[in-house]
Amino acid sequence: MGLILTNNHVVMDSNSLTFHHLDDSRDWRATVVATDATHRPGAVKVKATGLTPVTLGDSASIEVGQLAIAIGSPLAPSPTRSRRASFPASTETSP
Numbered sequence: 219m220g221l222i223l224t225n226n227h228v229v230m231d232s233n234s235l236t237f238h239h240l241d242d243s244r245d246w247r248a249t250v251v252a253t254d255a256t257h258r259p260g261a262v263k264v265k266a267t268g269l270t271p272v273t274l275g276d277s278a279s280i281e282v283g284q285l286a287i288a289i290g291s292p293l294a295p296s297p298t299r300s301r302r303a304s305f306p307a308s309t310e311t312s313p
Contacts, residue, residue, distance in 0.1 A: 219263065219264070219265050219266075220263070220264060220266060220269060221251070221261050221262070221263055221264075222237065222248065222261065222262050222263075222264055223259060223260075223261055223274075224259070224260045224261070224262065225258055225259065225260055226253050226254055226255055226258045226259060226260045227258070227260075228260055229250045229253055229260035229261075229262060230253055230255065230260070232250050233249070233250055234247060234248060234249050234250065235247075235248055235250070235262065236248070237262070237264060237266075239269075244266075246264045246265065246266045247264070247265075248262035248263060248264040249262060249263045249264075250262050251263045280306060280309060281306075281309070282306055282307060282308060282309060283306070284306065285304075286304055286306055
């Protein structure tokens with residue numbers, strides 16, 4: 219059994235959902251265990267084996283020109299997936 223960190227918009231207004239493994243097409247029922255509309259994470263509990271944990275990066279330590287990857291599709295209809303890789307041109311944020 220494990221926890222999957224996701225985005226709040228994925229799990230909001232849900233008690234459970236199905237996760238689909240892209241590499242081997244396995245499906246798991248998951249139970250929503252946490253949501254946070256302010257900071258935007260969500261978490262679900264799933265009974266699964268053979269999953270590889272991901273190492274989360276530290277956005278404060280990214281450098282200009284370093285590869286950054288984002289995974290998700292916040293504006294696309296489900297089950298559309300997207301992946302984006304880019305090289306940041308700046309580490310400053312504007313209001």
